[in-house]
Amino acid sequence: MPHDPYKALYLHLPFCVRRCGYCDFATEAVPADDARIDAYVEDLALQIRRKAREGELAAVETVYLGGGTPSHVGSSRLSMLLYTLSLSMHLTPEVECTMEANPESLTGNMVRDVWALGVNRLSIGVQSFDDDVLSVLGRAHSADDARRAVEAARERFDNVSVDLMCGIPGQSGKSFEASVREAVELGATHVSVYPLTIEPHTPFHRAVMRGQMPEPDDDAEAAHMEIASRVLAEADFARYEVASYALPGRECRHNIAYWTGRPYLGLGRSAATMTQNAERRMRVQDGRVTDDLDARQTAAEDLMLGMRMTCGVSETQVERASALLPKALATFASLEAQGLVVREDGRFKPTERGWLCGNELYGALFDLAP
Numbered sequence: 001m002p003h004d005p006y007k008a009l010y011l012h013l014p015f016c017v018r019r020c021g022y023c024d025f026a027t028e029a030v031p032a033d034d035a036r037i038d039a040y041v042e043d044l045a046l047q048i049r050r051k052a053r054e055g056e057l058a059a060v061e062t063v064y065l066g067g068g069t070p071s072h073v074g075s076s077r078l079s080m081l082l083y084t085l086s087l088s089m090h091l092t093p094e095v096e097c098t099m100e101a102n103p104e105s106l107t108g109n110m111v112r113d114v115w116a117l118g119v120n121r122l123s124i125g126v127q128s129f130d131d132d133v134l135s136v137l138g139r140a141h142s143a144d145d146a147r148r149a150v151e152a153a154r155e156r157f158d159n160v161s162v163d164l165m166c167g168i169p170g171q172s173g174k175s176f177e178a179s180v181r182e183a184v185e186l187g188a189t190h191v192s193v194y195p196l197t198i199e200p201h202t203p204f205h206r207a208v209m210r211g212q213m214p215e216p217d218d219d220a221e222a223a224h225m226e227i228a229s230r231v232l233a234e235a236d237f238a239r240y241e242v243a244s245y246a247l248p249g250r251e252c253r254h255n256i257a258y259w260t261g262r263p264y265l266g267l268g269r270s271a272a273t274m275t276q277n278a279e280r281r282m283r284v285q286d287g288r289v290t291d292d293l294d295a296r297q298t299a300a301e302d303l304m305l306g307m308r309m310t311c312g313v314s315e316t317q318v319e320r321a322s323a324l325l326p327k328a329l330a331t332f333a334s335l336e337a338q339g340l341v342v343r344e345d346g347r348f349k350p351t352e353r354g355w356l357c358g359n360e361l362y363g364a365l366f367d368l369a370p
């Protein structure tokens, strides 16, 4: 269908050194020298060239190499991919180009290589700086590996994100707080905090079912989220999304594109693409349509997505949406009365309670155009 230009490009690298016990991402454990990785990366490079020829990359403003573990594929394959990318689109410093990396495979040389080839933001999967917590998670790195990786990243990059997990069995508030503090001290400019979730068909799920692992504790998780919020606020980080904190100007523009309904192109196995025009929004994954929304559903989804962000949605956006969703203003008034949303500075913003009662908040907006 004729569609609005893609603003964000996602490249998926579905390989890891081993699988973590809680992971349900599209990835597989493959040795770094496996020929399957060569074939995959070559194919990805061909897809990038093809999309560039079709003019699909001309308006891309953010690029994200995610996984899996992009750093696991090694410097030489990453260099090939990034070189292809720089020949295929305007990979200027204004384009945010993020690469995910894990501590066990991010080396000083790789940092220098990917920086020289246009990556300007690294997102490091640290999860914790506590060896006991890392071993519960089954991660392939130690706390010292994580420290080295963030330090190596900071030698070239002034935009480094650290992912941390909370609510892990056996993880004390003290341990979590120490990890948040360490991320700040090591110079992270962005921190994402995710609670452990037990996904079906994972080893963690089986362990919980057999009674070998406790279920995540909601109270511990909420306490950890509060710790993150307090410690990061003290260090001048702003919480701009339910799970994301950044120093001023260091917000992840790529993720913001997802939360503000900007079209994105995903290349690689299981990567989702969102294509849209004024009448329709579609998401496609591995050739399968996963979402097909009309203009009303799209407007409702945009309001829902906006509620993930601290800044919420503008009154103007809600008024515009009202043309398609006559109950939109009344719904926001009711959410405000329930304390799930506040109206300030010309915007409707989610409250802390709104995020805690996410089902009610998002459910009410979804119901505008089921």
Ligand code: SF4
Binding pocket: 015, 016, 018, 019, 020, 023, 024, 025, 027, 067, 068, 069, 102, 125
């Ligand atoms: S490193 Fe990340 S993508 Fe890979 S198995 Fe672990 S959680 Fe999953």
